[in-house]
Amino acid sequence: MRIAVVGTGIAGVTCVELLRRRHDVTVFEAEGRPGGHTHTVTVEVPEGPVPVDTGFLVYTERAYPYLTRLFARLQIPTQPADMSFSVSDEVTGIEWRGTSPATVFAQPRNLLRPGFWRMLVDIGRFNRAGRRLLAQLEAREASEAGGPGDPFGPTLAEFLATGHWSPGFVERYLVPIGSAIWSADPAHLLEMPTGTFAAFFARHGLLRFGDQAAWRTVTGGTRRYVDAVLGPLERQGRVHLGCPVRAIRSTASGVELSTPKGPAHFDQVVVACHGEDALALLADASEDERQVLAAMRYQPNEALLHTDRRLLPRARRAWASWNYHRLADPPEAPTLTYDITRLQSLPTAERLLVTLNRSDAVDPARVLRRLHYAHPVVDRAQVAARAWQHRLNGRRGIWFCGAYWGDGFHEDGVRSALAVTRRLGGEEL
DSSP states (O other): OOOEOOOOOHHHHHHHHHTTTTTTTEEOOSSSSSTOOOOOOEEEEEEEEEEEEEOOOETTTTTTHHHHHHHHHOOOEEOOOOOOOOEEEETTEEEEESHHHHHHHHGGGGGGHHHHHHHHHHHHHHHHHHHHHHHHHHHHHHHHHHHOTTTTTTTTHHHHTTTTTTTTHHIIIIIIHHHHTTOHHHHTTTSBBBHHHHHHHHHHHHTTTTTTOOOOEETTTTTHHHHHHHHHHTTTTTTETTTTOOEEEETTEEEEEEEETTTESSSEEEESHHHHHHHHBTTOOOOHHHHHHHTTTEEEEEEEEEGGGSSOOSSSGGGGGEEEEEOOOSSSOEEEEEEEHHHOOOOSSOOOEEEOOOOOGGGGGEEEEEEEEEEEEEHHHHHGHHHGGHHHHHHGGGEOOGGGGTTSSHHHHHHHHHHHHTTTOOOOO
């Protein structure tokens, strides 16, 4: 079959890899570079050029089994990553890093703060409550007599309203870590179903102390897997970069794409871009497509690659790979700084950092690159809409995949791609 893949994020790249040996595959990408959220930037430093990841950063083999298989298939080298998390609260001045007792009390005066101790107690309480909730949801799903019930459980806001949780726990742990993980607006994070939140934590070993998963990063930058898949097709002239598809329309003989180079006709089209963008491309969207894809909203985030160490915590022992900023006047977006030098074990004396949504705090003279990303908003409507992927796929020769069909991470993108390629006769991971 002649198949078009629209979009080169993780879902699109996975589709290309599993379809290209059995079908005639052509790729369209609106941006001038492939990869979507996978974006490695080469930075010149005194030690030489270094590849710096600015979007997709890390994964764990425990929670990302299909991505792990994809990397093994492509022979992509990976290495352990220093995955740590800190919070700097500019309202109270409290800083802490959740790695060890020494870093939790990076500021010795935290030992004398009753509210800080209450936060630590509530973290343990939440972990136990999260495990109980997951057990209840699993039992309800397995029970034939249990009825449909609520498959997602209460939202985080509803859950917190009934548990007498301390403000310190919510403001300096739950919202920061959730906002950082999902790159979510802190004000909207609490709209997420607690079951979704707890299930993610359970998969990554975050609901039990000492059970944290081992994190890894791609040696030499995550773009290596994108190049490995698309390189052969690029050499054949079958990857069209900077070529935004303007419309997708089903026809009597297949599917037609409207592109800057003119109309292109295919037997099947895989739409592997953001849900809201996919909907905008459909010239003849069905009511189901409109309702489901409209539920897939996104959070825009500005990222600055820079070398301004002032964005790291003031207490050196609180420095982490992910450093969350709680601001007195927060924007409608997450604010945090990734220490890429630490995360990727880069051999640089200068610390290479990526800060989200806090460009006014970064010294302009130390900015290396300004980037923009968008992350799925995980709320009740999005979680409910996920169940519709298999119902929408294949209608009129049009297929949908993307990380938005799950929690918004690379593993979700790979799984959504497999839901497409298996039905199109692709290879298996």
